[in-house]
Amino acid sequence: MIEIKNISKKFKTKQALKSVSFEVGTGEILGLLGENGAGKSTLLRIISTMLLPSEGSAVISGYDILKSPKEVRKNIGILFGSEVGLYERLTARENLEFFAKLNGMSDEESKERIDYLINKFSFEEYADKKVITLSKGMKQKVAIARSIVHNPSVMLFDEPDSGLDFKASKIIFDFMEECKKEGKTIIFSSHSMENIKNYSDRIVVLHKGEVTKIFRIDEYRGKYSEKEINNMLFNLVCDGDENV
Amino acid sequence: MRDAKTFFVGILIPFFLVPSMLFIFNFTMGGTEKSIAKNVNIAVSNKDNSFYKFMSAQDDVTIIETNDSGKSLDSGEISSYIIIDENLDEKVIKKEPFTLDIKYNKSSMNSLLAQPMVSQYEEAYRYVLENSSFKNYEELEQISKNKFNLGQQQIDQESMDLSSMLFMMLVPMMLILYSCFGSSSTAAELGAGEKERGTFEPLLSTGVERSAVVLGKLFATAFMGVLSSMFTVMGLFVYLIVSSKSDSILSNFNIFSFAELLMIIVIISVFFAALNLTIGIYAKSYKEAQTFLMPVCLLAMFPSFFTYTLDFSNVGFTDLSIPVLNTICVIKEILSNSFNAMHFCVVIAWHLVYIFLLCLVMFKLFKKENIIFRV
C-alpha cells in the first residue's frame, strides 16, 4: 500500500515535482508514464527515502517516509533507473547474496530466495559469472533480482525494461504479475507504451512534475481503437493534454 | 585483497621501501665515512701564523698547497679552504677578535662531512688560546703545537648524527605516508567510486542503518591503511634483524618498541582512513576524490621534514593534540628509545577523538542528499 500525499520537490531552482498525490493498493501494478525529466525517478527516489520531499509526504505499508524511513526501507525494494549499480567484481550471485545479507536475511533464507529468483529470471547460465563480463540486459535482470531479493511488499521499478530484449522483458513483467497476485504493491516507470498498456492496472501520467492524468486503461479499451489510445497517451505525455 | 595491483601497492612496496632506502643510504654513507675518517685535506690562505701551525700539528689533517682554492674545492682535492685573518698572531697576542673563515663545497658530501671536524678544530684552537697564557710569538708557537685527536671520534659522532637524523626523518615519514597512502585509493573507491558506479543508492536503500554503512566502509578503508603501514613497520623490523648492525641508533630498538610502533601506526592508519573516507564520500567522482586525496598524503608527509630538529623532551599538550605532528613525536620517542607512556596515551586518546569527530562528519554527509547525489 502506497499513499502519496501532496509531494513537491524542488532542486535549488528546479521544481521537479508539484504536489503529486495518488494511492496504489495492494495487489496493484501502477505504471508511471512521462517524458524525460518529468519527475518519475525523483518521485520513486522520494518514496524510497533516498531523497526528502520539499513538501508533502508518503506512507508506505503504514510507515511514513519522513517519520520512519528505516522501516520504509525494509519494506520496499527499488530498482534505480540510472545505473544498474552492481558490484562489477563480484558475480551475479554474490551481488544478490550481499544484498540479502544487508537486508538481514539468514543464509538459508537467502540461498532459497536467490535460487528461486535466478530460476525465475532464467539466468542460471551466468549467475556465477562476474558482473563485469555480462551484457547490459543481463546486468539489468540481475539488478532487478537484487532489488527484490528480500521479497519486499512494495516494489518500485524505475524503467525495469530498459535494455531488455522481448523475452527478458516478458519474463520480468510476468514475474510482476505474479507478485501482484501475491498481494504486492508495485509501481514501475517505462518509456515503452506497450509495456505500460499491457501490464499496468492504472496509469499515472506525469508532465513537468505534475500528475496530469490517472486512469484505468480498461476504461478506454473498447471505447477507442488502439491507435486512438496511443495518440491520446502520446499527447498526455508530451503536452499534458488528452486531445482525443 | 581485491587484486594483484592492490597487493603490490598496499603491501610489497611499503614492505621493501624503508629497508631499501636505509640500505642504500647506509651503503653510500659507509664509503664516505671511511674516506674522511682517514684524513681531511684542507688549504689555507696564509701560512705564517699559529693557526696554520696548529692545524699542521694534527695527524688527521693534511694541508695542501694550492694556487686556486676554488678549483681545488670543486675537484675534491681539498675539503675545506680556510681564510685566516691577515694579522692573526698579532691580534691573538693583543687578545683582539680575529676571523677564521672556513669555505667548503656545499655540493660535495666529503666536504660537508669534513665541515664539522674542521669547525671543531677551529674551536679547539680558540679554546687553547683562551686557556693558556702566552706573551710573545714564541710562546704562542709553542702552544699551537698541541695535538688533539678529535678527528676520529668527531667523525663517528657527526656521521652518526647525520644518519640518525635521516633515520629519524625517513622512518616517521614513511610510516605516516603509508598509513595515509595505503587507505586513500580504497577511500576514493568506497566513497566517490560507489557514487560513480551507482552502487551507492541500492546500498542506502536497504534496511541497513546508515551509520553501519559508514562504519563498514571505515573498517574496510582502515584495514587497507593498517595493512600498508604495518608492512612498512615489518619491513623496518626485518631490515633491523637482517642488517644486525650494532649501529647505535638501531640497537636499542627492541620488541617493545616494535609493539608500541605498531599500536601507534594502527591508530594513525584508522585516523587517516577516516579522513580519507570523509573526503572520498564528499567528492563527486573518483577522479575528484583522487585530486583531493593526493595533497592530503603530501601534507601528512610534510611535518616530518621540519620536526627532525624538534626537541620532544619538552613537547606540551597542545603540541600533542596536533594530528600527524603528535604521531611523529611519539614515533621519534619510540625510535630513540625515549618512550614516554604519557605522551603515547595522550596521542592515542587524541586520535580517538579525531576519529570520532570524523565519523560524525561522515554521518552528517550521509544525511545530505546533495552530497549523496552529487553526480
Ligand SMILES: Nc1ncnc2c1ncn2[C@@H]1O[C@H](COP(=O)(O)OP(=O)(O)OP(=O)(O)O)[C@@H](O)[C@H]1O
Ligand atoms: N539531483 C538533482 N539535482 C538537481 N536537479 C535534479 C536532480 N535530479 C533530478 N533533477 C531534475 O529534476 C527533474 C526530474 O528528473 P527525473 O530524473 O525525476 O526525471 P525522469 O522522469 O526520471 O526522466 P527520465 O525519463 O529521463 O528518466 C529533471 O528536470 C532533472 O533535471
Ligand SMILES: [Mg+2]
Ligand atoms: Mg528517470
